[in-house]
Amino acid sequence: MDHPLLTRIAASDGALPFALLRREGSPDVEVLTGEVVDVDALADIPLDGRPVLSAVPFRQVRERGFAAHDDGAPLRCLVVTESERMPLDAVLELLPDAPAHVDAQGFDVPDEEYAEIVRRVIADEIGRGEGSNFVIKRSFVGHTDAPTVPALLSWFRALLTDESGAYWTFAVGLDDLRMVGATPERHLSVQGDVAMMNPISGTYRHPADGPTHAGALGFLADVKESEELFMVVDEEMKMMSAVCPEGGRILGPYLKQMSRLSHTEYLLEGRTSLDLREALRLTMFAPTVTGSPMQNACAVIARHEPKPRGYYAGVLAFFETSPSGYSLDAPILIRTAYLEDGGRLTVPAGATLVRHSTPEGEVAETHAKASGVLAALGLLPRQASAAALDLNAQPGVADALAARNERLASFWVRPQATDASAAALAGRTALVVDNEDQFTTMLAHQLRHLGLEVRIAPWAEVDSVGDHDLVVFGPGPGDPRDLSDRRIARLRALMLERLRAGAPLLAVCLSHQVLAELAGYELAPLPAPRQGVRLEVDVFGEPAAIGFYNTFGARAPRSLSRSERRETIRPEVELEASVDPDGVVTALRGPGVASIQGHLESVLSSDGYATLLRLVEHALVPAPARV
Numbered sequence: 001m002d003h004p005l006l007t008r009i010a011a012s013d014g015a016l017p018f019a020l021l022r023r024e025g026s027p028d029v030e031v032l033t034g035e036v037v038d039v040d041a042l043a044d045i046p047l048d049g050r051p052v053l054s055a056v057p058f059r060q061v062r063e064r065g066f067a068a069h070d071d072g073a074p075l076r077c078l079v080v081t082e083s084e085r086m087p088l089d090a091v092l093e094l095l096p097d098a099p100a101h102v103d104a105q106g107f108d109v110p111d112e113e114y115a116e117i118v119r120r121v122i123a124d125e126i127g128r129g130e131g132s133n134f135v136i137k138r139s140f141v142g143h144t145d146a147p148t149v150p151a152l153l154s155w156f157r158a159l160l161t162d163e164s165g166a167y168w169t170f171a172v173g174l175d176d177l178r179m180v181g182a183t184p185e186r187h188l189s190v191q192g193d194v195a196m197m198n199p200i201s202g203t204y205r206h207p208a209d210g211p212t213h214a215g216a217l218g219f220l221a222d223v224k225e226s227e228e229l230f231m232v233v234d235e236e237m238k239m240m241s242a243v244c245p246e247g248g249r250i251l252g253p254y255l256k257q258m259s260r261l262s263h264t265e266y267l268l269e270g271r272t273s274l275d276l277r278e279a280l281r282l283t284m285f286a287p288t289v290t291g292s293p294m295q296n297a298c299a300v301i302a303r304h305e306p307k308p309r310g311y312y313a314g315v316l317a318f319f320e321t322s323p324s325g326y327s328l329d330a331p332i333l334i335r336t337a338y339l340e341d342g343g344r345l346t347v348p349a350g351a352t353l354v355r356h357s358t359p360e361g362e363v364a365e366t367h368a369k370a371s372g373v374l375a376a377l378g379l380l381p382r383q384a385s386a387a388a389l390d391l392n393a394q395p396g397v398a399d400a401l402a403a404r405n406e407r408l409a410s411f412w413v414r415p416q417a418t419d420a421s422a423a424a425l426a427g428r429t430a431l432v433v434d435n436e437d438q439f440t441t442m443l444a445h446q447l448r449h450l451g452l453e454v455r456i457a458p459w460a461e462v463d464s465v466g467d468h469d470l471v472v473f474g475p476g477p478g479d480p481r482d483l484s485d486r487r488i489a490r491l492r493a494l495m496l497e498r499l500r501a502g503a504p505l506l507a508v509c510l511s512h513q514v515l516a517e518l519a520g521y522e523l524a525p526l527p528a529p530r531q532g533v534r535l536e537v538d539v540f541g542e543p544a545a546i547g548f549y550n551t552f553g554a555r556a557p558r559s560l561s562r563s564e565r566r567e568t569i570r571p572e573v574e575l576e577a578s579v580d581p582d583g584v585v586t587a588l589r590g591p592g593v594a595s596i597q598g599h600l601e602s603v604l605s606s607d608g609y610a611t612l613l614r615l616v617e618h619a620l621v622p623a624p625a626r627v
């Protein structure tokens with residue numbers, strides 16, 4: 001059998017646009033060619049009956065109103081006019097055997113500088129309540145004089161033979177956008193109405209002579225690695241809740257073994273009827289390559305990354321056609337090399353920075369993440385992937401993975417049938433005020449399950465909070481004491497309006513802190529941030545396991561007597577507090593008011609849903625108006 005398309009591409013000297021894709025589990029390589037079209041927005045991707053492969057650059061995140069350096073990288077589409085499937089073996093036979101030569105130049109941000117960025121992000125961002133996890137990238141740089149298409153094909157071949165566990169292995173040549181990679185991670189897929197996301201986080205760097213049983217078990221037991229994964233599951237569950245009316249469901253966890261490192265991952269599944277381009281827009285981009293909360297993560301990236309991202313952390317989005325319409329398969333652009341005109345090559349890699357990251361550990365992680373591609377470029381010794389120990393077959397690995405789910409919120413694990421407890425609250429209306437943390441989509445989803453009719457509104461669009469049975473003030477990044485921040489000032493004013501009217505309100509995390517301040521408590525940074533921590537706390541006499549994402553806390557004036565304390569509390573807010581053993585206020589309640597420092601909606605909160613019901617029921621008993 002001859003395969004004219006791949007042969008033509010190989011001989012075209014770049015004149016023929018192409019994409020070669022090997023998808024996980026497929027015995028074949030898909031070979032595509034067509035017309036190249038650049039568009040401005042995702043909504044402009046031309047879905048008029050032909051398959052389209054789009055390369056979505058990071059700057060596209062501005063379509064969500066989020067920050068990004070504008071490097072002008074185009075949203076480039078290949079409208080497919082001709083395609084072919086080839087068995088892997090036939091492809092390997094056709095492609096150049098040895099990787100085209102590359103001269104290494106090293107990372108654009110040297111190790112010591114990257115370590116310094118890690119320190120700064122931990123101290124100045126996580127340490128100031130800006131979020132729980134942030135991904136900062138740097139790029140390995142090299143140069144080649146080899147002709148473009150044969151070079152790309154040679155590196156693609158090396159990835160096909162050497163890398164394992166990739167979701168997509170690909171080579172793309174669309175005019176001056178040329179890339180080759182082996183990404184482990186699906187961002188979003190939609191088949192029929194089934195939407196799936198695949199948060200991957202936690203990285204076991206294999207020793208030089210291969211992964212070990214003990215190493216894998218140590219990795220699976222590591223608290224930092226495990227918390228990192230839950231943080232990104234939370235963030236992607238926010239996206240699932242935005243895209244899927246019934247929310248999402250967690251499957252996994254799994255261990256994904258690659259040639260030089262292994263990762264832990266979950267799959268999230270839900271149903272959506274959104275236009276595929278809109279679903280993609282609402283999920284730009286994965287927290288595993290940006291951070292959380294996502295909007296603020298984009299600002300943090302813009303502050304700390306010296307260079308723009310190009311396509312790094314963006315996606316390849318393949319809109320395929322079938323008789324029933326389009327489907328979408330969109331892997332994340334990581335573990336990818338970009339070849340520019342003139343022969344410059346870059347391989348960007350990032351690490352997830354969390355409160356207990358070490359600069360050395362994260363420096364090493366970026367090296368490890370680049371290493372699979374660097375080996376395919378001939379810059380590191382190649383190793384045979386088949387020789388490695390199969391970690392998933394080792395004793396204790398499956399148990400260690402399964403044990404992680406014991407502490408997860410069953411609400412997000414089981415299929416979400418309508419809740420029997422819903423009846424009590426049916427028909428009531430709730431406004432959820434979003435303070436730039438889309439945890440509100442998960443909160444709204446849980447509230448709907450409780451029977452409420454819910455609307456989410458961004459803080460900037462809320463002038464008054466009059467006519468709703470319940471107003472939920474949501475969490476958010478930043479320093480709750482900072483009244484020069486318009487968001488905090490607005491939040492405070494809206495809460496006072498509601499309190500004075502004696503109208504029911506529930507306040508979560510940042511909003512709980514603002515409420516506590518109004519009630520006379522002092523706000524201060526905690527001795528150590530609790531970003532992404534699960535704690536068992538007392539909530540008005542009942543123990544509750546809840547996830548926390550805060551750097552600040554309200555301190556109870558514990559040294560004061562009850563009557564002294566009453567004097568410090570402002571007249572409009574007289575509240576009862578639950579205080580944890582460290583003296584931090586966990587929850588507040590009073591007539592028509594309830595608040596909680598933790599995130600009841602988090603996947604970490606196994607007692608979240610039940611506690612939410614209690615607090616909502618409490619708040620919905622209205623207080624007498626105070627005006």
Ligand SMILES: C=C(O[C@@H]1C=C(C(=O)O)C=C[C@H]1O)C(=O)O
Nearest residue numbers: 200201202203288334349350352
């Ligand atoms: C950010 C990258 O990878 C992501 C970050 C991971 C982590 O920090 O553990 C793991 C897999 C990817 O989701 C990258 O490869 O550049």
Ligand SMILES: NC(=O)CC[C@H](N)C(=O)O
Nearest residue numbers: 129475476509510551552
């Ligand atoms: N998730 C939140 O609402 C966090 C509140 C605040 N930014 C803090 O870090 O303490």
